[in-house]
Amino acid sequence: MIKVLVVEDDVQLVRALRINLEARKFEVETASDGKAALRLAFARKPDVIVLDLGLPDIDGIDVIKEVRKTSGVPILVLSARHTSEEKIRALDAGADDYVTKPFSMDELLARLRAAARRGEAPAPSAEVSVVTTDDFSVDLIAKKVRREDRTVRLTPTEWHLLEILITNPGRLVSQRKLLLDVWGPTYSEHTNYLRVYMAQLRRKLEADPSHPRYLITEPGMGYRFEG
Ligand code: CA
Numbered sequence: 001m002i003k004v005l006v007v008e009d010d011v012q013l014v015r016a017l018r019i020n021l022e023a024r025k026f027e028v029e030t031a032s033d034g035k036a037a038l039r040l041a042f043a044r045k046p047d048v049i050v051l052d053l054g055l056p057d058i059d060g061i062d063v064i065k066e067v068r069k070t071s072g073v074p075i076l077v078l079s080a081r082h083t084s085e086e087k088i089r090a091l092d093a094g095a096d097d098y099v100t101k102p103f104s105m106d107e108l109l110a111r112l113r114a115a116a117r118r119g120e121a122p123a124p125s126a127e128v129s130v131v132t133t134d135d136f137s138v139d140l141i142a143k144k145v146r147r148e149d150r151t152v153r154l155t156p157t158e159w160h161l162l163e164i165l166i167t168n169p170g171r172l173v174s175q176r177k178l179l180l181d182v183w184g185p186t187y188s189e190h191t192n193y194l195r196v197y198m199a200q201l202r203r204k205l206e207a208d209p210s211h212p213r214y215l216i217t218e219p220g221m222g223y224r225f226e227g
Contacts, residue, residue, distance in 0.1 A: 002116050003027045005046035007037040007063070008078065009056050017050070020105050026112075034058025041067050048116045050108075052078045053090060061093050068094035074115035078103070084220040091174045091222075098172070114170035131166050133214055133227055136205050138166055145205070152204050157182060161197055162205075165215065165225035174222040198223060 004021055008014050009032045021028050029044055031037040034055045041049060049067065053060030064075055077090045077098040087098050096115050099108050131138045136147040143159060145152040154162065160182045165173055179188045187193065198217070202209040216224045 001025060001027045002048065003029065003044070003046045004112070005029045005031065005037065005040055005044065005049045007031045007034070007049060007055065007060075008052040009033060009054075010052070016105075017108075020109070021112075024109065032056075034060070034063045037063055038066055041071065041073065045071075046073060048074045048076065048112060050076050050078060050112065051095070052080075053086065054080060061089055064090060064093040064095050076108075076111055076115045087221060088174060088176065091172070092176065096171060110170070117170075131169075131227060135207055135214070138162065140167070147205065154201075154204065158197055158201050158204070161194075162201055165223055166227075169225055169227045172218055172222050172224050176222075178222065194223070 002025075004026045006014060006017050006021075006028060008017070008030070011032075014030050014032070018028050018030065029040055029046060031040050034057045037049075037051070037055075038058075040046070051060055051063060055063065058066075060077065064077075067073065067075065074096045075094065077087070077095045078101055079087055079090065079098050080101040087100075090098060097111050099111055129139065129141045131140065136145060136152065138145050140163065145154055145162070161178060164178060164181055175191050175194055176188050178194055179190060183190065183193060198215060199209070202212050202215050206212045206214060214226055216226055218224060
């Protein structure tokens with residue numbers, strides 16, 4: 001049973017989350033402020049944390065930083081804040097993904113499952129060597145991509161980008177993380193690089209590059225691979 005810690009001060013929302021999560025066989029713990037969240041995160045070792053950023057005592061971002069000092073537990077942020085800057089701060093502090101309020105329960109559950117799956121698999125690339133979609137397959141060990149029985153030639157940069165996204169299925173990877181991992185710290189603001197390289201990858205992999213099915217853009221935020 002997956003143990004979820006829900007950190008949220010909105011009583012109505014906590015109740016709705018508890019009912020929906022318990023109905024789907026999650027074990028639910030709740031905290032209504034940051035201090036209780038940190039105590040439970042430490043004492044109860046949840047499998048995944050759902051965290052509201054606007055808490056009455058400690059800023060949600062600081063809760064993430066504090067949890068990250070001792071734990072790699074997946075954290076899914078609930079954000080009522082509309083600026084992407086706030087979400088990027090949360091991701092940079094160590095959150096795994098976010099859902100913007102108001103959200104549908106289905107969306108939250110999908111994100112929660114993806115986050116929990118990630119928590120279970122410490123090194124996804126070591127376990128999954130070939131990722132197959134309806135349109136192409138990626139062999140992460142041989143570093144080969146095949147589409148319609150032909151090998152797709154990728155540049156090292158394209159490969160590196162694809163590899164990061166594919167080993168984080170369903171999960172938002174921030175622009176900053178991609179730029180940092182692929183190009184290095186001095187390029188962290190060069191989001192235009194990402195646009196160019198993602199367009200190339202889509203041309204090579206997507207059936208309809210202008211309406212991507214696998215390599216999804218989250219405007220202003222980052223990219224997500226949907227398998
Ligand atoms: Ca709140």
